[in-house]
Amino acid sequence: MKAVVYEQYGAPPAVTEVPAPVCPPGSAVLEVRATGVCRSDWHAWRGHEPVPLPHVPGHELAGVVAEVGTGVTRWRTGDRVTVPFVCGCGTCAYCVAGDAQVCPHQTQPGFTGPGSFAERVAVAAADTNLVALPNSVDFVTAASLGCRCATAFRALTAHGRLGPGDWLAVHGCGGVGLSAVLIGVALGARVVAVDISAAALDRARALGAEHAVPADAGTAATIRELTGGGAMVSIDALGSPETAAASVRCLRRRGRHVQAGLLLDGPTPLPMDVVVAHELAIHGTHGLAAAGYPPLLAMITDGRLRPELLVGRVIGLADAPGALVAMDHPPVGAGMTVIDLSADRRAAT
Template identity: 50%
Template sequence: MRAIVYEEFSVLPQLRDIESPSVPAAGVVIDVEATGVCRSDHHAWSGHDSTITLPHVPGHELVGRIASAGPKVTNFRPGQRVTVPFVCGCGRCRWCLDGNAQVCPDQTQPGFTHFGSWADQVVIHNADANLIAVPEELPASAVVGLGCRFATAFHGLRVRANLHAGETVAVFGCGGVGLSAIMIARAIGARVVAIDVSDAALDRAREHGAQHTVNASGKNPDELSVEVVSQASDQCPDGVAVSVDGVAVSVDALGREDTIAAAISSLAPLGRHVQIGLLAAPPVFDMSRVIGLELSVLGSHGMAAAAYPEMVDLVIAGKLRPQDLVTNVIGLEDAPAAMVALGANTGTGMTIIDLGR
């Protein structure tokens, strides 16, 4: 089969012919219809993920059809159209049984713990616990992002931060996951301040529902947090501008120490910070503020398959439109260049790889 392979970190991947995978007893082999180009792929390719064994095939966001199923798979069959969370649980531990497979100690992750979906086929382990059936009528562009960025943002805002209608959320970084967070926050009924250094990204944020935007160029974290809080003050209901102490929820969708510092400084007392962006090294931030204002610092590491029905139903109903984030569709041969381009941070949307191109 065709696959994108890299044998060294940060060295241009190559399109190659490699052996097709064998189906595990409790897993499936999926013919990949389309797959995403995600910043997490770039982190792994850059050597920031200790789970990677070289040579490696990236890719963890996907939609496709089951080509073969192992003898222990009972809930799915060949030919079904499916997607999968990028974190796949074992299906047996207490975390999985409680519906929290995204923190399973024995998790597998396509594109990280084993070869991923930048290929004609990909293996998914423990299929009964991890696959999600996908309606035929949904375009691939509406499904691919559900595996990682969209599910991670949904879980972070809906579950971890318990975001309510009428609250204000500040989203730092308006790439794929940041725009997903903006769309989800608006669907919940929250008000959104979007922050980025790119005017093009901020234009996209407004298109997807951000009421206010802040260009962070040239601002230190303290200056940036002041402007974010000022914008939040202008978002109060009925057009009445009143002074506020900060936003209810902040999201770092970029993964930088300075944006985390600004996000935490933007929070009101009892505010909740959701960390989605991955970092190359542990950040330093104002823990005294976290303690004094009783702030919550929350991680979001994907979402278990068991929690997908609510999100998928919103997509089917058209209340959430992940396909609107797709700005570029490429073929598999274009994927190596797309990997390198992720490091330039120039995109304002989502790129997907169409395996049929």
């Protein structure tokens, strides 16, 4: 099959022929129809996160079941599916409870094994990890859910418990942040978007943010003033000491901070005096398990949520290596890039 492969960290990726994946017991092999190009794929390619080399990237995918292994009971060939970026083992207490996103034995296509920048990809524990796609949701839209939209959805619903009329502050308007803006608006919240980029703030306004605030030392105070006392829910969608602290400080009393952005640069001091005095809640968030997808898909099928608005460019597999390398200098506010393998198949026939 064709796949994008890089031999070493930072080495030029290329489309090449590789062996098609096998289908172990309990697993499924998917024919990939669309897959997102994510900043996390770039981090792995650059060596910021260890992956087995040579490597096939890609973890935001949708497609059709091509083969099922022995023991799989919920799926058959031809089923339209998507996959969380965190896949559980299917048997531990966390997976049984529907919390595969924190499975201690988790796998991640495109990180722990070959990913979806390929014509086919294998998914372990298929009965736990595959998500049925409604016919009304096309493959490019499904791939755009990926880790960004799905992560933002669980952050705001499970952890933030965001409701209509609540003020939501979104710190960092990249992929996760703009997804949070879009979802927050769909949930009926009033959104304040924060970023250093004017283009990103313009994009947040276009998606429905009521206020767009340039990030600086006074961000938290500005949000408290705009919202009449602070946000009820605030999310750090970037991941820096400054954005994490600002997210906590902008909350109203008994508000909820959700940390979605990875904090990779060592310890991050938070204003715990404010956390204690104002009885704030602090949550981490790590993706969305397959069991959590139905409410997200329901919002898409009934038209409340339009994740396709986050897609900026649709390309073929041949252009995927260049798209990955281009993330060295990604354009701000341009929307996500999705690889459409269905278009490649149509062109081939």
